[in-house]
Amino acid sequence: MPIYEYECSSCGTIVSTLVRGYDDPDGLVCESCGSKELRRIISKVSFHLSQGDRINSYRTGSEKDDNFYRDSRNIGLRAEQMLKHAGVEPNDAFKSKLENLRSDPSRVLKE
């Protein structure tokens, strides 16, 4: 599921939400002022990139902006890249763990 970001027209707060399908979710309100005037922001990094592209374009030393950390698909990217450089194919346990973290980052806290 893609993560969409919305900007509050009243106070400028950014709200991130997981979206099923392509429609804006109903009942979305600004977390800080309660306004319903939210417009979707198309994030530059979130679309049109395959996971392979993400791994290849990941740079260890470069600055990451907030969008990078907000995007759960970037979880574990460094580990994936290191395995790739070492010529090691990640095993299924690793891949499914990563998949769980990316689809539900809050799970990290529960384990």
Ligand SMILES: [Zn+2]
């Ligand atoms: Zn607001």
